[in-house]
Amino acid sequence: MSVAVAVRIARRELRGGLRGFYVFLACLALGVAAIAAVGSIRESIEAGLKREGALLLGGDAEMSLTYRHAEPAERAWMELIAVQVSEIVDFRSMVVVERDGETERGLTQVKGVDAAYPLYGTVELDPPMPLDQALAGNGAVMERVLADRMGLVPGDQFRLGSADYTLRAILLREPDGAGDGFGLGPRLILREAALEGSGLLAPGTLYETKYRLALPSGADLPALEARAVERFAGKGMRWRDARNGAPGMTRFVDRMASFLVLVGLAGLAVGGVGVSAAVRAYLDGKTEVIATLKTLGAEGRTILMAYLIQIGALAGLGIGIGLALGAALPLAAAPLMQAQLPVPVAVTVHVAPLAEAALYGVLTALLFTLWPLARTEEVRAAALFRDASGRVRGWPRPVYIAATGALAAALIGTAAAFSGVPKLALWAAFGIVAALGLLVLAAAGLRRLARRLARARMVRGRTSLRLALGAVGGPGGEAVSVVLSLGLGLSILAAIGQIDANLRGAIQQELPERAPAYFVVDIQPDQLAGFLERLNRDPGVSKVETAPMLRGVITQINGRPATEVAGDHWVIRGDRGITYADRPPEGTVVTAGEWWPEGYDGPPVMSFAQEEAREIGLRLGDAVTVNVLGRDITARITSFRDVDFSTAGIGFVVTLNDGALSGAPHTHIATIHAEPEAEAAILRDLASAYPNITAIRVRDALDRVAEVLSALAAAVAYGASATLVTGVIVLIGAAAAGERARIFESAVLKTVGAVRGQVLAYFALRSAMLGAAAGAVAILAGGLAGWAVMRFVMEGSYAFEPVSALAIVTGGAMATLLAGLGFAWRPLAARPARVLRGRE
Template sequence: MASATAYAARRLRRGWRSGELVVLALALAVAVSAVSAVNLFTERVRAALEAQTGEALGGDLLFRSRKPLPDTLVAPSSGVRSVDTASFATVVFAGEASVLASIKAVGEGYPLRGSLRIADEPFGPAREAAGIPPPGEAWADARLWQELRLQPGTAVQTGASELRVTRVLENEPDRGNGFADLAPRLMINAADLPATQLVGPGSRVEYVRLFAGPPAALAPLLEAEPPENVRRLRPQEARREIRNSLDRAGQFLDVAILAATLLACAAVALSARQYGEKLRDEIALLKTLGARQAFLGRALVAQLLLLGTVGSLLGAAVGYGVQAGIAALLTDLLQLSLPPAPLWPLLAAAALGLLMLLGFAAPPLLAARRTPPLRVFQRVETGSGGARAIWLAALATAAALLWLATGDPKMAMAVLGGSAAALLALAGLAWLLVLALSPLKRAVGMSWRFGLGNVARRRRATVAQVAALGLALMALLLVSVVREDLLVSWQEKLPENTPNQFLINIQSDQVEPLRRFFTERGHGEIELWPMARGRLVALNGAAVTADSFDDPETQRWINRDFNLSWGTALNEDNRIIEGEWWGESGAGQPWLSAEDYAIERLGLKLGDTMTLDFAGEAVTLTVTNFRTVGWDSFKPNFFLLTTPGALSDAVPKQWLSSFRLAPENRALLRELVAQFPNITVLDIEAMLQQVRGIVERIVTAVEFIFLFTLAAGLCVLLAAIEGTRAERVRETALLRALGARAGLIVRGLIAEYAVLGALAGLVAAIAAQTVAWVLAEQVFRIPYGPRPLLWLIGTLLGACVVAVLGWISLRPTLNTPPKTVLQQA
């Protein structure tokens, strides 16, 4: 083994000086730099976005308990801030009026992330608060002002304390977003809490401790086991719409990584194949001198490992520098404060580079060691022995690379399946093209005849080159399709007309008067959803309570009423994943549709029965289908749906509605409250803007990552074309020795690459759209249809890009003197 390694090192030095391994090293370095730069920048953006979602929680981390939090739960370092809040329900009095409200006592510094927004009157202009309510004062939300008929300075009684209400509380960052279980809010200073005498042994109080600080400083709090009966939450875990946005962002960023990985695979595979062809003459000569095949195999593997180590280290260094430059340029534009770059993505990228080299470069190189010694005396065309093993190794390596790059098996398999189909289509079409070129080349001019002749003469090489170029073009086009179609479609899921006002507690006899109210004021028709609230009491006939489940989250979920609606049509953001929707024919049937969160928590299966208690009226329903719900659409949605008529008239019912209201028309809400005092208005404009801001930042970040991936793809494509340089040198020298002019050679090379690029671009465009469609349907849940124009663009782009890059790469070979080929003959 030592002799093989020593020979590999000497061979590597000679090959490096003569330029034989430059292409392969360049391809590997560019590949690793692309993957490492994308991974590094992605991780920094992902961490920054997650940090900013702390605005939705009031901090970066919180601990919640029904008992006072232990004194041992403190900030782990001076760089971490903390603040306590306490929330509980109690009756608030204003004169003779009273209402059950949610009291929230907050300490100085609250909130740690985001801001409180207040106004001087309900539905008036809102502004950012400079602090928290001063001692002796309280801030009440619009619902409390509405139900208690408050005026600025009105005194309210809460427990043994009297406080003056001075501001309208418009928004608090860590408030939930349920539609029917939100009590009116009264926020007080924590210093006023003891005077209320409402908190004592046996009181139902929710204690929260918020923390904010750098991720590294918060790590001890995240790694340690929470105290008993204490729940730990991060922003993406607390708010479903925030979590969905972050998950979707991660999926888009993963597409960029997959594209970069595919580009790297294509470049390394093409370069390794060309290098393997060059090695055949040398291996044949070594065999005539007595070298054994096992020795040659060890030497080739050692050479690859040495080359891979150098290329991976160089690529990792370049990738780190590139991402640092991009971060410096884009930090202000992205409006993100990026954390320092971690080092583990560099190690991961280097490991992926070595795996890529062994999976895509080792098989064709090891196949070259089977070259017979006869090649020294007779330059015969040797078959690529073990071709099936080479393809299987490449497929297994590609699967491992894509899975390791993203950790998402579904997305990796979608991209890999599309790539494999594209490779087969590219290979098949390239082979058909080769067969069709023999008669065609006689009917065209000299330059095209030369170019088409090159394509037709090297059948196997042409098929391999078209497949590799097509895979690279497919990755580039996939990035473009995802950017222009899927990413824009996701961004448009929160259009400007997204509802920002919700109405709840609408009684059945108020439905038509409410419709007239909006119609008379020129607002147009509004949509209303029926709703009933029931408590789960039995599953499949067996009684259940919170103690029936071990999971604390499920226990909390079971302890509250379920919101159930009914209808014959699904909302656009609902999707059936198992079973069938009942439609119009389901009216009156005791059927139930469950959302996937309910499936996860309750372990439901199709055919299970759920018994719900609606204010003493028990109803048993059979689960007939499961749904996914786009909770980030900000439209009314329900965990449970049933059919019209499944609930008897004795079940208490109410209605809810949502609509979009422009800021200048907020006075309409005052009229609404005056005419329908019992209807509660929920203004979610601040929450909507919060999520829309996160989406916009994500889109900007993904766009720049895609641009970098495109640039890296062009570099890898150029490296792939560079792999044919040695062969072109021989051809050019031979043609010049036979008297061909430089202009004819240039036109012939451009014609050849234009044909290869057009074919690769056409199939790559179709494959990219196929992969995009699979991603849209199975991963992103976004509508997507065919874009035939992309096929034409792909064909023209492939022809132009490959021809231009081929000319740039091979232009120096045009000066090759004829004596070069004569000396090698």
């Protein structure tokens, strides 16, 4: 085989231009562009987060403690290593406003700052003023959403705990806001010193102190971290530094982008269907050329190479266009992103995501073109003397089947490796392959059904319907490519629709029915009796549960650092609520081991949540060290129990025997189940009697979670729309490719007496049937995916959501109908004589 000859043949063949390859190019370009754009945006955000890590963190490093301030010696150590130290106290509380005898209360996340805050960046206020001026005396600033909710304008007074404050300005932007993560309440900033007398930082109150350090330039962050960890060993200190100023945000962006890349890969898979169809159609048209070349002595491999080069060159062009678009899109959207995103974005051309997208593009192009290309070897020279248009059918040689399998494995493996969430990538790949399989089966089933129906007595006399059924079921129909190309995009949208609706239903409708009305924190031990007394005599209250709570960090498991044993499991990430109990609380289900005897006063023992224990790999008898208030407590696990976090009730992963913790300063938390009519009075009475407590209205919190969920669903839907657009392009390609056939059919039908309305009705019915079939399969696939996610990932119940499903079927039918009708005018207008004589 001469490669030079193959190259020369390929070059000559390419003189034909790009005709017939627009769908091929569009499919590849769009798929690659979507993946490249998502990757570039992720890289831009991560580069921004990295570049401005110190700004986001509010310092070069941050050392944080729960329930306590740094002791003088600890503070002295911080000042020793830092140029400047800023202290912040962070906690949840309630803003109270009394107006015309009515009392308004709003949840807020309070940040008490010192004069050094912010170490980096500036706080933007409305009206513009220096932060010092705004916070002077009892001054405070708050986010607009909170001020609006409370009806406050600058100059107004409000109460926090037992102290009064003056709102001086609206908080527009806090430089370290993105680093603080997700909060249920809007932000309020005041001087920490102004909190004295508010009664909000009593012992046991849940608060966090953060010490931001401005370090000398060139400070060795890893070395300093190691020293800090050593110096504060067993003191419950957590270290963060500018290398990753907003870890929660980084993790979120990373996961979201990985997920969107997987959705983008689904788009590329849909594009692959179009790519494959385009190459097959092109090579079908080349049968005569291939047969001629064989007659002239070309070997099968030379011909395969020649067409591989051609398709490779075109794929290179498509991928190149996709990369250019993918790189340009974030650049074009940079001003918008910088304005809209709460994080810094460093938009530039990032090579790594482009290379990743290009690799996906190459693998996809090879995967979907190898099979039709392999068939060029099977074309016989004799095709010239028989039916030159006859396609080569059947399976290609085993080597090509093996190569196709290897390419598919490489594509899935690459996606798994690059995504950073290999399990999700593999599941997604499984989902895509399963959906494609389902769609192929559905297309085959549709053809059989249509064929059978076309012969049924009931459609006789309904000519357009019978023609449509016959066309869908007949040979050479486009049923498979249309159902595949549109169906996969619709399936993803259907799955998102089902999951979104079910999650929202669970959070906004089902959960509030089971969940408590209020979740109350920071009840001091001496307030508990009065608190319960008020609630127990209220007929509107159906149930009150309370539990003591402290915050603690799991630092060691069987003497080894917890991160070594449990990796990045959420239970050991940061501090968690911990409780103690003498007897198992009501409703406790111990699944293994035994609860400690009543009045137990031996060495500390622990009951651990069963599911989390299984995920971490804990066994009965393991020693778990928890750092509470700077003190290490090592306890043996004596039992595992079921903990249900899905009801928004009280659920602790770790429960210790009461002897281990009851002496430590702590507060209680409570859940209150009450009639909606009783809620306002409960809040008023409790907040007046105990101004230090914070009552979170669960419905508000759930609404906030639902909002975040909607935003996530929207982002994924945008990603999925790339898949849908690719599907529509393939659809248009299929409709365009079928135009010649439609022109012929129209001419023959007119010749045998069909009027244009009948021909149009036939075309419309045929298109709508294919689209509706794609939509119906999408609902099935989406429903299955929704059920699987709700059942196995969310561990909840699943209910079919009909509204989005109906929209999907209608959308599918409309899309194919429009594509079909868009290419119906020429067939309708064509004169039969010209068309039929043209084919003589």
